[in-house]
Amino acid sequence: MHSDGHARRITLAASDQTFECGAGDVMLRSALRAGIAFPYECNVGACGNCKFELVEGEVDVVWPEAPGWSAKDRERRRYLGCQSAPRGDCTIRMRPSAHYAPKHAPRHVSGTLTARRAITHDIEEFCFDLSGDMPFEPGQYALLTLPGVAGPRAYSMSNIADAAGQPRELHFQIRRVPNGQGTGVLFDALEPGARIDIDGPYGMAYLRRDVKRDILCIAGGSGLAPMISIARGVAAEPALDDVKLHFLYGGRTPRDVCGRDMLEALPGWAERLHFQAAVSDVTPDSETVWDGHVGFVHTVAESLFGERLRDMEIYFAGPPAMGAAIQRALVALKVPFEQVHFDQFY
Ligand SMILES: Cc1cc2nc3c(=O)[nH]c(=O)nc-3n(C[C@H](O)[C@H](O)[C@H](O)COP(=O)(O)OP(=O)(O)OC[C@H]3O[C@@H](n4cnc5c(N)ncnc54)[C@H](O)[C@@H]3O)c2cc1C
Ligand code: FES
Incomplete structure (x- = not known):
């Protein structure tokens, strides 16, 4: 990465548009800034x-080993914007698409860990106080730089901006990944008082405040946070008073299920905010008695809502396999693509 401290000027080929890439920054994020x-x-x-x-x-x-970058890309001088730091001024070819226009320009802030609390046996909430504002939309994520870990890690916010719209706190709900480097540091080394760099917001799966359709939020495993943020955003948005929100959480076993208490705390609970959960694996020795749905979230969503899904705004978050199954189910049901919002968790 360039280290002389000077910004690079990047020109978009076939247009006269240019932008600056600051020292230590990458092509994608400096363009969004x-x-x-x-x-x-x-x-x-x-x-x-x-x-x-x-x-x-x-x-x-x-990160030359990034899974999204192939040998063929390398031969064709094609690079990943999120993994490329310019050595000097550059000209690049890429097609901007209005869908990706940032609602809030991403910025770096310093976050001080103020509290941690357990949500399930493997999910914890981490709360950070920020050195400066980082406005964001419900459903967006930020990049956390963790000590001793190569590359930042993406985590979705579970809170929303305060009434003034200027959040000075970010809350994340993070699942410990066995042998994961980032979650290893978060769970085993980060104590209240620790400061880290946070860069955001990013992501396109944010709450569409101008759409008045009923909403389905599907969260699987570690996908809890952005869906909780969207539910909180709906509860706090007067323009969405007539919108009903259905929240469906999918876990593997009953002890994985979470989120209900966070919805119960919101105005409109049980009247227009509803929670259901499904587990895919109920074995006779499960520790918790289970009287909810059984199956994968995409099949449960299909049997609960069927063709009504075509009239809903659908948000989902979770592991790629879950995302792919939900997308297939929604395509089969002919749900319009513009009503479906997700950022996959890799
Ligand atoms: C948009 C988005 C939102 C997410 N939101 C959440 C959330 O709210 N809650 C949650 O629990 N999880 C979330 N995740 C998953 C999270 O970012 C991590 O992938 C997960 O916590 C595992 O991280 P780890 O470091 O423990 O595991 P590891 O296996 O050590 O790392 C996996 C991740 O780090 C990246 N990576 C690995 N090595 C390098 C390297 N050398 N340089 C650069 N990058 C590297 C990989 O691309 C992958 O994203 C989200 C992911 C994405 C993409
Ligand atoms: S590989 Fe760069 S945004 Fe996903």
């Missing part, structure tokens, strides 16, 4: 949606 609608999804090298062609200049690849 400048308000350019650079297509992306994960920000962590996995999805491949942020590819661009390098027409002139040179870049350092931050």
Whole structure:
């Protein structure tokens, strides 16, 4: 990565648009900071949606083993925007798409860990106080730089901005991943008082406040946080007073199920905010008695709502396999693509 402290000027080929990439920053995030609608999804090298062609200049690849970057890409001078730091001024080819225009320009803030609390046996909430404002929409995520961990990790906020719209706190709900580097540091090394760099907001699966359709939020496993943020956003938005929100949480076993208490605390609970849960694995020795739905969330959503899904705004978050199954089910039901919002968790 360039280290002389000077910003690089990046030009978009076939247009006169340019932007600056600051020292230590990557192509994608500096473009978004400048308000350019650079297509992306994960920000962590996995999805491949942020590819661009390098027409002139040179870049350092931050994580050459990123799963979203292939040998063929390398041959064709195609790079991942989220993993490329320009060595000097560059010209790149990529097609901006209005869908990706940032609602809030991403920025770096310093976050001090103030509290941790257990949500389930493997999910904890981490609360950070911020050194400066980081406005965001319900459902968006931020990148956390963790001590000793290569590359930032993406985590979705579970809270919403306060009434003034200027959040000085971010809450994350994080699932411990066995042998995971980032979650290893978060769960085993980060104590209240620790300060980390937080960069955000990112993500397109945010609450559409101008759409008055009933909402279905589907959260699987670690996908709790952005769906809780969306439910909180709906409860706090007067323009959505007539909108009903159905929340469906999917876990593997009964002890994984969570989120209900967070919805119960919201105005409109049981009147227009509803919670249901499904587990995919109920074995006779399960520790908790289970009287909810059994099955994968996509089949449970299908049997609960059927063709009504076509008239709903649908948000979902969770592991890629769950996301793929939900997408297949929604396509089969002919749910319009514009009503479906997700950022996959890689
Ligand atoms: C948009 C988005 C939102 C997410 N929101 C949540 C959430 O709210 N809650 C939650 O629990 N999880 C969330 N995740 C998953 C989370 O980001 C991590 O993947 C997960 O916690 C495992 O991280 P780990 O470091 O413990 O595991 P690891 O297996 O060590 O790391 C996996 C992740 O780190 C990246 N990575 C690995 N090595 C490198 C490297 N050398 N350089 C750069 N990157 C590297 C991978 O692309 C992958 O994203 C989200 C993911 C995405 C993409
Ligand atoms: S690989 Fe860059 S945004 Fe997913």
